[in-house]
Amino acid sequence: MPxxxxxxxxxxxLLAAGLPGAAVTAxxxxxxxxxxxxxxxxxxxxxxxxxxxxxRRRGKFIVFDLAPxxxxxxxxxxxxxxxxxxxxxxxxxxxxxxxxxxxGRELRFHDPRKFGRMYLVAEAGERLGRLGPxxxxxxxxxxxxxxxxxxxxxSLKPLLLDQSFIAGLGNIYVDExxxxxxxxxxxxxxxxxAGEVVAxxxxxxxxxxxxxxxxxxxxxxxQSNFNSIGEKPGSNREALRVFxxxxxxxxxxxxPIARIIVGQRSTHxxxxxxxxx
DNA sequence: GTCTATGTTTGCGG
DNA sequence: TCCGCAAACATAGA
Numbered sequence: 001m002p003x004x005x006x007x008x009x010x011x012x013x014l015l016a017a018g019l020p021g022a023a024v025t026a027x028x029x030x031x032x033x034x035x036x037x038x039x040x041x042x043x044x045x046x047x048x049x050x051x052x053x054x055x056r057r058r059g060k061f062i063v064f065d066l067a068p069x070x071x072x073x074x075x076x077x078x079x080x081x082x083x084x085x086x087x088x089x090x091x092x093x094x095x096x097x098x099x100x101x102x103x104g105r106e107l108r109f110h111d112p113r114k115f116g117r118m119y120l121v122a123e124a125g126e127r128l129g130r131l132g133p134x135x136x137x138x139x140x141x142x143x144x145x146x147x148x149x150x151x152x153x154x155s156l157k158p159l160l161l162d163q164s165f166i167a168g169l170g171n172i173y174v175d176e177x178x179x180x181x182x183x184x185x186x187x188x189x190x191x192x193x194a195g196e197v198v199a200x201x202x203x204x205x206x207x208x209x210x211x212x213x214x215x216x217x218x219x220x221x222x223q224s225n226f227n228s229i230g231e232k233p234g235s236n237r238e239a240l241r242v243f244x245x246x247x248x249x250x251x252x253x254x255x256p257i258a259r260i261i262v263g264q265r266s267t268h269x270x271x272x273x274x275x276x277x
Numbered sequence: 278g279t280c281t282a283t284g285t286t287t288g289c290g291g
Numbered sequence: 292t293c294c295g296c297a298a299a300c301a302t303a304g305a
Contacts, residue, residue, distance in 0.1 A: 002283065002284095003283065003284095006283075033300090060284080075284085075285085076283095076284090077283095077284050077300095078282070078284055078285095078301090078302095079282090079283090079284095079301090079302080079303085094302095112301085112302055112303065113282090113301050113302050113303080114300075114301055114302075115285080115300060115301070115302095116284095117285095152293085152294095153293075153294075154293085154294065154295085155294095155295085158294090158295080161284090163284090163285080170283055170284070171282095171283055171284085172283055173283090217283075219282095219283070220304080220305095222303065222304060222305095223302090223303065224282080224283090224302075224303065224304085225283090226283065243283090263295075263296085264295095264296070264298095265284095266281080266282080
């Protein structure tokens with residue numbers, strides 16, 4: 001579900017809620033597979049007593065630093081949410097992991113589809129090392145993107161969704177970026193002219209920054225829809241140009257937006273602005 | 278009942 | 292090795 005802007009919104013909200021500094025007092029796991037690599041007891045034992053020293057994002061992972069040498073990584077996948085609530089409240093059906101804190105609050109992992117995962121690692125690089133560059137980092141230049149694209153022979157869309165190529169993009173922001181750069185999702189990565197790479201680089205950063213400004217994209221009111229902590233929705237849906245706008249007018253040329261399937265994923269394009277290779 | 282879904286991983290065949 | 296494709300995970304909503 002959540003991509004870079006949604007995950008960053010959650011991280012920002014956790015920071016604003018004053019979570020760093022709190023210590024874990026108790027852990028309950030109601031769906032063991034939400035915890036990867038460890039059994040429930042090991043997970044609870046290793047987490048209990050640890051203090052949260054920092055919270056950050058890497059790709060689509062939320063990283064809780066538990067000083068000095070432990071990290072809780074949370075990947076929300078399709079339907080995961082984090083909730084920060086007053087302790088002792090009743091447990092609703094999809095809340096699979098409850099982390100009680102010494103300030104009286106509870107961090108709860110809510111995940112109807114159960115695809116999300118929590119990882120507890122000593123070395124953050126164990127999980128994060130395979131991720132590609134952060135698209136909003138200073139070091140992510142058009143030149144670096146050009147080198148990456150040129151070294152591969154894949155279709156643009158599946159390549160941009162590949163987290164080892166670039167970290168944090170998902171179906172929404174890839175469709176939006178390709179539309180903005182006027183590139184068809186099936187274009188081969190090594191076929192782009194220099195100007196097209198610059199346009200793509202600019203488009204990726206533009207759509208992500210806009211998503212961030214709008215606190216992420218919330219698509220509906222359902223249980224698996226994105227909401228930040230405290231059920232707070234984002235407003236970026238209004239800013240989407242093509243994603244889930246099949247049949248509506250392209251904001252640039254007024255042609256109807258089309259929905260096609262690329263790399264097994266639903267894909268939205270303007271057939272006139274984004275011509276097939 | 279049918280179709281779709283903001284994600285990732287694995288296994289297969291070219 | 293690289294690439295594309297299908298399936299698996301599990302559930303809700305239209």
